[in-house]
Amino acid sequence: MYDLTNLLLISVILINFFTLGSSRLGSCVRAVAAQGALLALIPLAAHGWTRHTLILGVGAFALKGVLIPWVLMRALRQVRMRRESGPLIGYIPTMVLGAIITSAAFIFADFLPLQPEHRGGLFIPTSLATLFVGFLLLMTRREAISQVLGYLVLENGIFVFGTLLAEAMPLMVEAGVLLDLLVGVFIMGIVMEQINREFSTLNTERLSALKG
C-alpha cells in the first residue's frame, strides 16, 4: 500500500507543475480536478479501508474531483474565456520558481522534528510544496478563476497534511470542512459571473477602484 501512496503523492506534485505551466484555463481546471480526485485516494491508500477513510475518500472525490470542477467549468463556459490573460510572472519563470519551492520543501522537511514514522516520507514535502504552489498561483495570476484554482491547490496541500493526522478530525467536522469548500467555491463562482457581467472580464486588475 505504501508504494501506491507515494505514487499518488508524486502525481500530486506533477500536477502542481502542470497548473503552473499551462495558460489554458480549461486544462488547469481539469488538472486541479484530477489532483483532487487523486488526493481523495490518499487516505484509503495510507490508512487502509476503514469506515472513516472510505467515507472521507468518497466525499473528497465527489467534491474535489467532480462537483467543484463542475462549478468552475460552468463559470468558465459562461464567461467564454480560454486563456489566462498574462500572469504577473511568465509561465517558464513560475515553473522554475515552482521547482525551487518543491526542492526547498523536500530539503526543509528533513529538518522538521517529525514523528519517526513520517521521516523520509513524501507526505510533508508534498504538502508543503503544494501549499506554496497554491500561493504562487494566487499571487501571480490575474484571472479570478486562476486565483480560485490557486486557493484550491492550497487547500489540497492542507488536505495532504491532514491525512497524516488520520482520525484527529472527526468525520462530521471533515464533512463540514468539505462542505464549506464547496459552498465557498460556489459563491466565488457566482461572484465571478457578476464580475464578468459588470466588467466584461475576469481580470482582477480591474478590481482596483477601492483605495485609501
Place this chain on the structure above:
Amino acid sequence: MLAVLVGLPLLLAVVSAVMPWHSARSWLLATAGLVHVVLAGMLVVHPLRAAPPGAWVGLDPLSTLVLLVTSLLFLGCAVYAVPYLELRRERGNRMIVPALLVFLSAMTLAVISRHMGVLWFAVESTTIASAPLIYYNRNALSIEATWKYLLLCSVGIALAMLGIMFIGYSALGLESRVSLQLDDLLRLGPQLSRPWLHTGFVFLLVGFGAKVGLAPLHSWKPDAYGEAPGLVGALLSGGLTSVAFLAVLRSMQIMNAAGDVQMARQALLGLGLLSLVLASVFMVRQPDLKRMLAYSSVEHMGILAIGVAIGGLATFGAMLHLVNNALTKGCLFMTAGNIQRTFASKHLSSVQGALTVLPVSGALFLAGFLAITGAPPFGPFLSEFTILRGIVQAGHPVVLAVVLAALATVFVGMGATVLAATQGTPGEPAVRGQDSFLLVAPPLVMLLAVLMLGIYIPPPLRDLLQAAADLLEAKP
C-alpha cells in the same frame, strides 16, 4: 439548549427562503433576533451544567460573554433591518434575510464550539454567509469588495486550518488518538511538541487574525465595511470580529496551557501595535465615513490584542472593551447608514450638516464618535483607561507611549471627518431627512448601554468579565 441556539436561526433561514411575503420575512428576522437574545439571556442567568470534558460544544465565561454581545448586537441589527428593508423594497430581501440568519447561526456555533475543527468550520461558514451580505448593493464596487473579502478571508482561514493541523501534529504520539478538542489540548498542553505548537500558533494567529482584521491582513476591511449596508457593517465590525477574536483567544489558551504564553503575547502585541498605528495613520484625512469606521474597527481590534497581550488588569479591560466596541460600532454603522441613505453619499464632499438634516441620527453619530474615541463618560473610556492602567502596571512605557500617541491621532483624525460631516450647513440638494423610529431606536439603545457601561457595570456582568479574564490568565 445550545442546539436550539444554533439550529433555530438555521431553520428560520430555510423558512424565510421559501416564504413569499416581503414584510413577514423582515419581521421573522427581528423575531429570530429576539428569541436568540432571550435564549442567550436565559443561559446567562441559569448557566448550564458545565459541559463534560470532551464535548464539542459548551459554554465557558469567555464564550458566554461573546455570545451575549453578538446576540444583543444581532437583535439591534434585526430590528433596524425591518424599516431598512422596507425602504429598499426594490432590492428584495429574499437573499439577505436567510443569509443574515445563517450568519447568526454560524456565529453562534463558532462561539460555543470547544473543538478546533468545529470552530474552524463555523468561522469559515461565517465568511461564506457574509459574502451575500456585503454584495447586497450589487454594483461594481460591492463586487470588488466581496471578491477581495472572499479571497483574503478564505485563504486566511485556510492557513488557520493548517495551524490547527500543526497543533494536532504536536499532540501526535502522546495518546492513542489525536484529539483537537479544546479541553484535551489544554490538558496535554505541557507535553505538546514545541516547534509544531509554535508554528501552529503563528498560523492560527495569521489565519484568524485576517478574520479579526488585524494589520497587516486588514485590507479587506475598509472595502467590505465601506460597501456593505450599514447594518451589515455593524454586524461584521461588532459581531464577527468579536467571534474571530474569540478564536484567537482559544489559541492563546492553548499556548498558555503549554506554558508558552510569553511568546504568544509578544506576537499578539506586535500585531496589535501595528494595527493601532496603521489604522490611526489611515484615519487622518479619511473622507469616506464608512471606511473611517472600518479603520476604527482595525484600531479597536488592535487595542483588544494589546490588552490581552499585556495581561493582568489589561485583560479585564480588553474583555470590557470587546463589549463596548461591539455596541458602539453597532450604533456608529447604523447611523452612518442613515446618513448615507439621506445624502446618497458617504463621502465628505457631499455629506455636510448631518445634524441639521438628520437631527437624531446626526447627534447619535456624533455621540458615537465621542464614545469610540474614548471620551468620558462612555464605556470605551473606562475600558481603554483600564487597559492603559494595565500597561502601566505591567511596566511597558514604550507601549504606553505608542498607544497614547495613536489614540490621540485617531481622535484628531476621526474628529475632523465626523465634525465636518455633522456640522455646517447642508449642501445643495437640501434633502429633508426623516428619522423613522425603528431606524434610530436600535443605535440609541446601544449608545445608552455604552453610556451606562461607562458609569456603572452591573455586578453580574463584572463577574462574567472577571471570569472570562481569569480563564485567559489561568495557569494550568
